[in-house]
Structure formats: C-alpha cells, structure tokens
Amino acid sequence: MTSRVLSVLDAFSSNRIQLSLSEISRRTGMPMATAHRLIGELVAWGALERDPSGRYQIGLRLWEVAVLAPRGLGLRGAAMPFMTDLYEATHQNVQLAVLDGSDVVYLERISGRHAVAVLSRVGGRWPAHATGVGLVLLAHAPAAVQERYVARPLVSFTDRTIVDPARLRGKLAEVRRTGIAISERQITEDATSVAAPIRDAGGEVVAALSVVVRAADPQLDVVIPAVAMAARGITRDLARQPLNRKQRA
Structure with a gap:
C-alpha cells in the first residue's frame, strides 16, 4: 500500500507538475480504479490538490511536511x-x-x-x-x-x-x-x-x-x-x- 502511494507521488516531476487520472494510472502502472482510490485519499489528506480542469498537482500539505526535514x-x-x-x-x-x-x-x-x-x-x-x-x-x-x-x-x-x-x-x-x-x-x-x-x-x-x-x-x-x-x-x-x-x- 505504501509503495503504491509513493509511486503516485513519484509520478510528478518538474516537467510534469500537473497530471490527469489517466496519466497517473499510466505512469504508475496501476489500474484506473486503484489510482483513483489512492488519489482520493491523497487529496483528502492534502498531499495532492485538484485544479479546476480536473488535473492533479502536489498539495501544500506535502510541502509543509517536507520543509521540516x-x-x-x-x-x-x-x-x-x-x-x-x-x-x-x-x-x-x-x-x-x-x-x-x-x-x-x-x-x-x-x-x-x-x-x-x-x-x-x-x-x-x-x-x-x-x-x-x-x-x-x-x-x-x-x-x-x-x-x-x-x-x-x-x-x-x-x-x-x-x-x-x-x-x-x-x-x-x-x-x-x-x-x-x-x-x-x-x-x-x-x-x-x-x-x-x-x-x-x-x-x-x-x-x-x-x-x-x-x-x-x-x-x-x-x-x-x-x-x-x-x-x-x-x-x-x-x-x-x-x-x-x-x-x-
């Protein structure tokens, strides 16, 4: 479970700061339904955000945690x-x-x-x-x-x-x-x-x-x-x- 969550986050990069559900599914190799469920949990926690067009991006909650390293x-x-x-x-x-x-x-x-x-x-x-x-x-x-x-x-x-x-x-x-x-x-x-x-x-x-x-x-x-x-x-x-x-x- 943890590795799947991390693979969703790892799908993003400096060249791909916004991704659709299908792009995340393709980049992680997960079934669409699995990717959708994990993305929903990440959005609820604040690690991902959904923009008005329906694409996903890294959320501020993840940045708040990262700067504490x-x-x-x-x-x-x-x-x-x-x-x-x-x-x-x-x-x-x-x-x-x-x-x-x-x-x-x-x-x-x-x-x-x-x-x-x-x-x-x-x-x-x-x-x-x-x-x-x-x-x-x-x-x-x-x-x-x-x-x-x-x-x-x-x-x-x-x-x-x-x-x-x-x-x-x-x-x-x-x-x-x-x-x-x-x-x-x-x-x-x-x-x-x-x-x-x-x-x-x-x-x-x-x-x-x-x-x-x-x-x-x-x-x-x-x-x-x-x-x-x-x-x-x-x-x-x-x-x-x-x-x-x-x-x-």
Whole structure:
C-alpha cells in the first residue's frame, strides 16, 4: 500500500507538475480504479490538490511536511541571513544545496531580475559533477562515494561538462586543496558557479553555498572571497547547534 502511494507521488516531476487520472494510472502502472482510490485519499489528506480542469498537482500539505526535514530546516535557518547578505553584495544567484545520492538537491535560492538565468530550482536535482555545489560536496565525500560516482556514466550538458573520470578526480583534488569549486559553463554556456563548503558542529561538510554569475564577466576576484566568507559564517552558526544523533554515532 505504501509503495503504491509513493509511486503516485513519484509520478510528478518538474516537467510534469500537473497530471490527469489517466496519466497517473499510466505512469504508475496501476489500474484506473486503484489510482483513483489512492488519489482520493491523497487529496483528502492534502498531499495532492485538484485544479479546476480536473488535473492533479502536489498539495501544500506535502510541502509543509517536507520543509521540516532536519537536513534542511537547520541549514536554511542558519544560511538565509548570509545568503541574503551575499545576494545584496553581488546581485547574482545565490544557492544552497546538499548531496543526496549522486545528485545535489537545492534547499534554497535567491535570484534577481538581472542575474543570469539558471536551470536549478528549490527542491530540484542536478548531477553533482556538473555543478559548483556538487563538486564541493563530492570533493568532501568519502573516497568510496567518489569512486562509485566516477565509475558511473557522467552526463554531459555542454562541451565543457566534465565527463572524464580522471579529469573529475583531478578537479575534486583541486577543490579540496583550494577550498573553492569553480564550475565553468558546465550546465549552460553562459553561467559560471563559484561554491564553498559548509560544515556542521563536527567539522563534516554537510552543504555547499554558491553564487552563479555570467560566464562572460564572472568577476571571480570579488565573488570567490564573498562566497568563502559567507560559507564560513554559516559554518560558525552551525557550530553553535548541537550534533544530531546520527552525527554522534
């Protein structure tokens, strides 16, 4: 029963934010009657909503529950003041992300009208090797995690996306050495990401902060120290928070 409910929710994606009953039935492989019954329960609880046209979308109740996830709750609270200051200093895209499996998941983003367009979104996922935040998080992940990652096929988005395992290993070593990741035009040809690690009270890298700027005029001499300083500020605030039970183990 639980797996069926989860498969209904999993039918939705950033490209399919609204689905009809028949589309959900088809995407989950469930009979129409079963899908209809489960959707009805999800609507009653608030996990799904039905729009005037009869199509379904994710409900606000699910979002209310999701934002309580401990990995995001404390991080967002500590990060937002520094992200706001970083945005005011740069007027560029400011992003906060964590590693989940082989992807980065964006917990928060601040963007301005005149900043370069980015494809990331809050709650969205991207392969770690192609993003600044992902390079930071991979660089500080355990060696076994890194080796599993480089052993898999690396998706290319532009001619500059790092898809060679040896080159990726070298890039991760550079990130560990410098404390900064610079991802140049890996996702789109017009954007460069500068990212720095955020550590918890135990010194473990738990998130990454980035600023995404126009590749044609990155102003790295200004952006790099600004990102690094903001990441250190968030780290100091997290250091004041007690370690959770998972971190103590």
